Structure formats: structure tokens, C-alpha cells
Amino acid sequence: MSSSIDLRHGLTADDLLAGKKFEHNPETTLSSLTQAFRQDGFVVFPRCISIDVVYTLQQRLEDVLRGKYDRGSPPDKTPALIVDSKKNGKRKLGPLGYEVGKTTKYNRVLQIINIHKCDSEYQRLATQEAIGEMVAHLAGWEHGARLAQDQVWAKPPGSPPLVFHRDSPYFMFTPDDVVTVWIALDDMDSELGPLEYVRGSHLWGDGRVGSSSSFFQSDSRNLLYSAAAREGIVDAESCLEILSLAGLSAGGLSIHHGKTWHGSGKNASNDRPRRGLGLHFVPAEVKFIKEDAKKSKLWSKYVVSEETIDDDDSSTINVPDDDFPLVWTSQLKT
Numbered sequence: 060m061s062s063s064i065d066l067r068h069g070l071t072a073d074d075l076l077a078g079k080k081f082e083h084n085p086e087t088t089l090s091s092l093t094q095a096f097r098q099d100g101f102v103v104f105p106r107c108i109s110i111d112v113v114y115t116l117q118q119r120l121e122d123v124l125r126g127k128y129d130r131g132s133p134p135d136k137t138p139a140l141i142v143d144s145k146k147n148g149k150r151k152l153g154p155l156g157y158e159v160g161k162t163t164k165y166n167r168v169l170q171i172i173n174i175h176k177c178d179s180e181y182q183r184l185a186t187q188e189a190i191g192e193m194v195a196h197l198a199g200w201e202h203g204a205r206l207a208q209d210q211v212w213a214k215p216p217g218s219p220p221l222v223f224h225r226d227s228p229y230f231m232f233t234p235d236d237v238v239t240v241w242i243a244l245d246d247m248d249s250e251l252g253p254l255e256y257v258r259g260s261h262l263w264g265d266g267r268v269g270s271s272s273s274f275f276q277s278d279s280r281n282l283l284y285s286a287a288a289r290e291g292i293v294d295a296e297s298c299l300e301i302l303s304l305a306g307l308s309a310g311g312l313s314i315h316h317g318k319t320w321h322g323s324g325k326n327a328s329n330d331r332p333r334r335g336l337g338l339h340f341v342p343a344e345v346k347f348i349k350e351d352a353k354k355s356k357l358w359s360k361y362v363v364s365e366e367t368i369d370d371d372d373s374s375t376i377n378v379p380d381d382d383f384p385l386v387w388t389s390q391l392k393t
Contacts, residue, residue, distance in 0.1 A: 063109070064189045070103040071095035072258050072302055080306045081105040089196060096197040100261035100319035108242065108310035112184075116244055117154070119180045120211065120334065124156060124169070128177035135357065136172035154332040155215045163217025163329060171211040172357070174336075176382075184242075185209050185338050191387030194238045194340045197314060203343035203388030205378070207237070208357075214326040214333040220252060223283035223322035226339060230317070231351035231358050233375060234342050237317025242310075244334035249305045251333035252324035254313065257283065258300040261316035263290045283320050343385055346375035 068084050069092045082105060096102050126133075126140045141156035151159045157166055175182040191204040198204075207230060212221065227237045247253035263286060280296075287295035304313060315321060317339075326333045352358040362376055 064187055065107045066104050066189055066193050068104070070105065072099040072101070072256075072300075075103070075302055081304075081308065081311060093197050093199075096314065096316070099256075099258050101256045101258075101313055101315035101321075102197070103304065103307065103311065103313045105311040106308055107312055108184075110310055113244055113309045115180055116184070116336070117334065119178050120171075120174075120213065120244070121154065123171065123174055123178055129179050130177050130182065132177055134171050134173050134177050136170065138167075138169045138171070153215075153330065155213050155334070157215040157332075159330070163215070166215040166217040166326075168218045168221065169211070169213040169215070171213075173209055174211050175206075175209050181209070181336070184336075186384050186386050188387045190240055190338065191340065194240065194314060195343075195387055198236060198238045198316075198340075198342075200236070200342045201389075203385060203390075204238075204340045205343050205345060205383050205385050206338060207232070207341045207345075207383055208339045210337045210339070212335050212337065214252060214323075216326055216328045216330055216332070218326050218333075220279040220325045221323045222279045222281070223255075223257070223320050225318050225320055226315075227317035229355075230339065230341065231348050231355055232341050232345040232378070233348050234345060236342055238314060238340045239317060240312055240314050240338040240340065242312040242336045242338070243304070243307050244309055244336060245332060246309050247304055247307045247311075247333075249303070249324075250327045251331060252326045253304045253307065253333075254321060254323050254335070255301050255303045256313075256315060257320040258302055260286075260299075260320040261318040263287075263318070263320075265318075279322050279324070283322070286320065340386070341383075343388055345383075346377055349374055349376055352376075 069087050070079060070084055071092065072095065074084055092102050124141045143152060144150065153159050155169060175185040185206055195204040226239050227235065230237050241254055245251065284295045287299060292298055347358065347362055349362050352362040361379065
């Protein structure tokens, strides 16, 4: 995979509203993007990863969904593995394992957590210094950026929407900052259920609403409207400024604040997959908050294992570099 990632020219919410639909804007600067990120809660970088790299990632995703791991270990979470044949002969499968010609209404969203642990191509992308550096600059993290987790959200045709939510409540670290990089692995149009952002919602209060079990509610905006009501926003359905990434080409990415409310619609296509990769970054100096991390299925193993060898009564605990790689610091800058 080529290490070339073009993050020179990004787009802001104002650019999208002005009709600059996912083309490079040579007038943007790091300063203007940083200001927009902190004001709006997200920025977008179109066509920053080559289509050849995207095709490779698509194929490697198919391998992982079939249990083929070139790094020797499985992801932290994966759906049931795809089986390409049955005793009664071959099935015709499309991407993500859906059966071509069959009804799509029973298809479900596929989630993989930490695909970088099992696949070298995803590992290389997830730890790109250029991405970590941009995240650190936008967020104002002077010590650098660390990869906390990645997630593949893949929607076969007909699969349901993902509810609007925030990322930050699911990360039990101090400092509690989170920034997510979302990479499109398909050309996004309105039929596929592209990512949508609620502009400025990262500035709302910190109250947590919902849990991971609520990601697939039939009313994808119920939690969002409840949060807006707590902010005193009247008639949220008409007042909120929700911007869609419909039109973003495969290989484009967005970077959003961990408190920005976002979600996506169902994949209404009959024959096209909708695939995306989320990279969740945290400040380089983070530590686990012990009591909070103990309650998490994903994080508890790190806290419990450390407590067995460490009698320190501190309320925090260090994160291991192997599983939470330091992607960029100023010391790496040449």
C-alpha cells in the first residue's frame, strides 16, 4: 500500500453549504480548517487515498470476514464468518457476503473492532503519521495522537440505519478527548446511507444518552432530538443543521470531534455495499480511568490485568503501547 495520503486541502461545513461538493479547495489552510473543526465539529478531506489502495482495503475486508488474518490474530470483535459454499453447492455472494438475488430486508450491519490487529494493510493505514499529525493539530493535542481503536461499519444492501450518537462516551480515558477519522471505502450517495453530521453539536452538554445496544433503533434520530431538547433547542427537527457526506468519493475522509452527533441512514440499494472505516484517536498522554474501564467489555481486560501486578491505588492506569500505538508526536516530525 502506498503511504501517500493527501491532506493538503480540506473542506469545511461552509464549503459544503456553498456547493463545493467534495473537490479539493486550494484556498483552505491548516489555520482555517482548525477554526472550522473547533466551531463546527468536523472537516472533510476528499480523495486523499488512492483508488488502488481502496480496492486493496475492500478485498482485505472480504478476507477478514472469512477469517483470513495475515497478522496472525483475530480482531477484537467480528461478525459470524462468511462461508462461501454449502453442501448443496455454491451460492452467489456479493461483497460482505450477502446472497445475490435474495431479499435484502434481513441483512444486518456488520461491525469489526480493531481490524488493524489482524490485517497489515489496515494496520498501515490506521497508523499513518500524516493522519495522526492532522488529528493532533485540529484537536490542539500538543503531545501527539494515539490510536485507541478502529471500527469497520459495513452495510450490505437493505441493512438498517445507525442511530445518531456521540463517540466520546464509549472511551474511558483521561483526558477524555476523542477525535474520529472516518474513511469512505465506497462512493457515497444518498441511497447508501452516508454519514451525516449535526453542525456545532460538539458544543452541547456532556450528558450521555443511550448505549451501544441502541445503535440500531428504528427511529435513528430519537436520541439526537432528546439531546437537543436538553440543550433548549425547540423544534429540533427543523432547527438542526444536518450535513450529509453524500457525494464523497471512495478514499475521501472526514475528521470529527468525539462529541459531534452523527449517524447514517439505511443502505437502500438493492445491490451495492456501503463500507467505512472509523479510526478513533486520543491524546498521546491518556490513561485509563480504572472504575469506568472495568465496566467495559472492551477495556476491562487492560485494567484488570494491570491491577494483578500493580498495587498502586491510583484511579488511573497506563495504556499499553502495543494495543494503543502512538501514531504521531512532535518528536516524530522531521
